[in-house]
Every structure is written in C-alpha cells, then in structure tokens.
Amino acid sequence: MKRAIADDIILMTPDISQAELMLADFDKACGKIGLRLNLKKTVLMKNGLISFTPFTLNGTNISECSNYVYLARKINMMNDLAVELSNRKRAASELSRASKIW
Template sequence: MLTQGVPTQYIRVLRELYSGFTTKISPFYNEVVIDVKRGVRQWDTISSKPFSATLENVMSELEWEDMEVKVDGRQLHHLRFADDIVLITPSISQAERMLADFDRVCGNVGRQLNLTKTMFIENGQVSDAPFSLSYVYLGHELNMANDLAPELSRRKRAARGGFNSVEEVMK
C-alpha cells in the first residue's frame, strides 16, 4: 500500500487492527476459535482495497506493453474485475508467457494463482486453442447452452464434500 501512496499511519493502523484477529465457528454447537493468519474480515468496508492495491502492484511490475491487442480502438493486454483477470492475447504462446510472468510476480508478493480456476477461452478466430464451453464465474457455473443441470450437480458435489469434511466432528 505504501507504493500506492497510502500514508504510513494508515498502514500501521490496519496492521494493528488485524493483528491477533480470531474468528469463531460453531459446527454442530461446538464453538471453535480460529486464529486468522492473513486476509481481511469479510464484509469489512476495506476488504477489497488491500487486494486491489496488491494486484495493482503486481500489474505495475509486469512488462506487457509490447503484448497489447487492439480492442475497440484501445490497446489492451488485460481486463480486471475484483479478483478476476482476463488476459487478452493474439496467441496461445503469448498467453502462456503472460500467465507465467503473472504467476512469477504474484509469487514475489506471496500470492498464488489458483490453477483450477485458470482457463483459456477462444473467440472463434483462433483455430488451435483449447477452449471450454463452460466455466465457473463468481461461484456459478456458466455454459454456452445456459443449462442449469451442471451447476446444480456442482453444488450438490460441493455440499456433499463440505458435509464429508466435518463428518468426524458429528460422530
């Protein structure tokens, strides 16, 4: 945040607010206290700001000026919304290079790409790109056929997995 121009006194206050932070959960009426090691409180008004500042830092370290693509009259190499990033490239090889660069710089600041959520989607003009007709975006499985069955199956699997993960606590 310092590189973003945030005064040091604000950074100090935020560090103090989040040091020694715990959260409580009550699975099946048994209270469990968990030390929060990193991150920010969910629904905190500041919660998206440290992430955005970190991402801005990452993006500023990347040297992608020579990899821009003209989109609607503007030169772009990526789009961002919250924690979703779309890399815009003319070729798969360039996308692979950008992804490797991004992963490296993320690692420098203690962040890691979620490779299970990383995918290539083609626009129909690239003949040799592997592509997907469905993907998970903001927690919902989207597909080109607008079919809800895969999303319902995915949610059932997730619920079953969540239940199985706490099954020992119930015994």
C-alpha cells in the first residue's frame, strides 16, 4: 500500500483552546483518508500574549517553537526577515556567479 504524505501545513487561530480543537479535527480528518500526524514534527508557535499552557493532542504534548521553516521560508512571531533576506541575497549572489548553461 502506498502512503500519502502531506507536509508544511499551518492552522491559525486567535484562540489557544480553538487551536487545540482545530488540531484534533484536522487529525481526525487526516485519519479518514489514511494520513497520520507526526507529533514529533508538529509544533505550536504562539505570540507573547498567550501565557504558558500545555498544548496536547490525544494526550501527547505538542512542542512549542519560536520560529520554523514553512515552504522554504523562515517564519517567526516577530516577523524578523533578516535571516530570510540574508538567505535570498546569498542565493542571488550564487546565481550571478553561475555560468550560463545554454
């Protein structure tokens, strides 16, 4: 049997309790089509207005992060683009040094 995978999915909500419900609903929907969430790779990123509260799915604690890579772009709550801009400048510089292939 082939396994289907999905990667780089974001669920957004202004309410932490709703986020837990959304994740549970998403997990349930995934199960209906044969997908499973990898809880070791599932993370929560919240702003500073949310006090510490355990975030779980099916009794498993979900790790918290301050930044992550989404579709090859580094995302953070402060919207600090310094790392992203540096990466793009480096890529542009490398591309400009590449020789033409046609």
